[in-house]
Amino acid sequence: MARSDAIDLDRLIELDKAHLIHPVSEFRKHEVKGPRIVVGGQGIELELADGRRVIDGLSGLFNINVGHGRSEIADAVAEQMRKVAYYPSFWDFSTESAIRLAERVVGLLPADRELSHLLFTTGGSDANEAAFRVARMVQALRGRPERTKILSRRHAFHGITRAAGSATRLPAYHALTSLDPAHIETAAPYCFRCDFDKSFPSCGLACAEDVAEIIVREGPETVAALIVEPVMGTGGIIVPPEGYFDRLQEICREYDVLLILDEVITGFGRTGRWFGMEHWDVRPDIVSFAKGITSGYLPLGGIALTEDVYATIRDDSPRGLPFMFGFTYSNHPASCAAAMANLDIIEREGLVDNARTTGNYLRERLAKGLASHPVVAEVRGIGMLVAIECTQPGTKQPVGGKPSSYPAKIARHCFDNGLIARALWECVALAPPLCTTLEEADRIADCVIAAFAEVGSGATQSS
Numbered sequence: 001m002a003r004s005d006a007i008d009l010d011r012l013i014e015l016d017k018a019h020l021i022h023p024v025s026e027f028r029k030h031e032v033k034g035p036r037i038v039v040g041g042q043g044i045e046l047e048l049a050d051g052r053r054v055i056d057g058l059s060g061l062f063n064i065n066v067g068h069g070r071s072e073i074a075d076a077v078a079e080q081m082r083k084v085a086y087y088p089s090f091w092d093f094s095t096e097s098a099i100r101l102a103e104r105v106v107g108l109l110p111a112d113r114e115l116s117h118l119l120f121t122t123g124g125s126d127a128n129e130a131a132f133r134v135a136r137m138v139q140a141l142r143g144r145p146e147r148t149k150i151l152s153r154r155h156a157f158h159g160i161t162r163a164a165g166s167a168t169r170l171p172a173y174h175a176l177t178s179l180d181p182a183h184i185e186t187a188a189p190y191c192f193r194c195d196f197d198k199s200f201p202s203c204g205l206a207c208a209e210d211v212a213e214i215i216v217r218e219g220p221e222t223v224a225a226l227i228v229e230p231v232m233g234t235g236g237i238i239v240p241p242e243g244y245f246d247r248l249q250e251i252c253r254e255y256d257v258l259l260i261l262d263e264v265i266t267g268f269g270r271t272g273r274w275f276g277m278e279h280w281d282v283r284p285d286i287v288s289f290a291k292g293i294t295s296g297y298l299p300l301g302g303i304a305l306t307e308d309v310y311a312t313i314r315d316d317s318p319r320g321l322p323f324m325f326g327f328t329y330s331n332h333p334a335s336c337a338a339a340m341a342n343l344d345i346i347e348r349e350g351l352v353d354n355a356r357t358t359g360n361y362l363r364e365r366l367a368k369g370l371a372s373h374p375v376v377a378e379v380r381g382i383g384m385l386v387a388i389e390c391t392q393p394g395t396k397q398p399v400g401g402k403p404s405s406y407p408a409k410i411a412r413h414c415f416d417n418g419l420i421a422r423a424l425w426e427c428v429a430l431a432p433p434l435c436t437t438l439e440e441a442d443r444i445a446d447c448v449i450a451a452f453a454e455v456g457s458g459a460t461q462s463s
């Protein structure tokens with residue numbers, strides 16, 4: 001930013017502190033520290049108002065899959081807006097960009113899962129709200145209106161609205177608010193921190209069996225659906241063990257519980273496949289997605305329904321009763337145009353394959369570089385999703401005995417050296433844009449390894 005803008009920058013900082021609320025910020029700290037104002041971005045780098053350049057090692061919030069500065073997306077949106085910026089898709093109104101995007105996403109979803117019909121929302125939370133609502137409608141239309149409960153797993157993040165927020169099972173989000181009692185918690189496949197203190201494979205997939213036990217405990221006749229992330233994201237990049245999804249699938253079939261896959265982070269290439277579900281033979285009834293579909297250039301999410309689920313609503317709804325659901329901005333044409341241009345880039349540049357190869361390379365470099373570090377217990381992940389699990393050496397306790405303070409120190413150190421990394425509970429998480437090159441992965445790995453070396457065991461650092 002030019003020197004002449006400096007006064008404006010001070011003013012902006014004051015105005016931010018005076019009027020803008022930041023998600024997941026502590027207001028009293030923010031009023032002291034002020035914002036980090038982003039003024040530009042190109043590729044994997046962001047430019048900050050104070051002139052610094054930093055690598056966006058988390059792709060914003062796991063969403064900027066094609067990286068920053070893609071003006072062709074802006075051009076596509078502008079072109080759509082000049083034609084028709086917006087019109088609702090309620091009743092029988094439609095727009096070409098929404099129709100074409102629906103067809104395209106159906107083509108990208110694995111064909112054998114028979115996901116044939118889409119409703120676009122504005123993000124992941126409202127996609128999951130839609131998924132729950134559809135699940136309950138379908139259960140009711142199939143003659144089981146008392147099936148209303150939704151199961152989700154500890155460490156899950158499914159959004160922050162009432163129902164999606166109640167499916168989110170990270171206690172920090174619920175410190176001051178209550179959960180909807182229709183949402184029931186089950187175990188997660190978090191092998192490193194197994195709820196049952198067992199190890200795979202001798203555990204017999206106790207975490208999956210817990211789902212069956214909870215369904216039986218609640219009464220199968222009361223359970224509508226189970227929602228799961230293929231790879232848990234905000235909970236700490238948790239990749240399920242082999243066989244987990246096979247068992248989950250069997251349990252859902254046995255008890256007639258609909259399976260919702262939340263592909264909000266894992267969709268559109270993040271895991272090295274177009275969708276996370278492609279890593280396993282899992283057949284969801286409903287899929288939710290968001291984030292990577294537009295790489296964040298405009299807000300968009302959505303749900304995909306199987307032919308079977310769609311047909312239930314079409315064929316079994318009472319005549320004269322429409323599908324009573326939709327948001328003002330469902331199927332937004334400008335957001336759909338952004339998604340089309342974003343998908344063009346992902347396809348043209350082979351970014352799904354790149355997420356796999358560069359992600360593997362980044363994890364290998366980190367695993368090697370941190371192998372002898374006293375607090376690094378595990379480097380894990382899949383595709384362009386990485387977690388470095390930190391523990392008090394030889395235990396599973398937080399480093400220094402203080403929950404989550406060590407990963408935050410690493411993240412701060414990384415930022416001071418030009419990389420945005422994120423502290424996720426006892427992990428340091430990375431999820432760079434899918435366009436990251438091997439050279440850029442080296443820069444990221446070097447910065448993280450240096451941060452761990454500098455912070456050491458954490459014993460002498462202030463938090």
Ligand SMILES: Cc1ncc(COP(=O)(O)O)c(C=O)c1O
Nearest residue numbers: 123124125157158159233264265
């Ligand atoms: C797996 C998952 N589902 C749902 C959401 C909610 O999406 P949004 O923030 O767009 O409402 C998120 C957000 O991080 C997510 O990670």
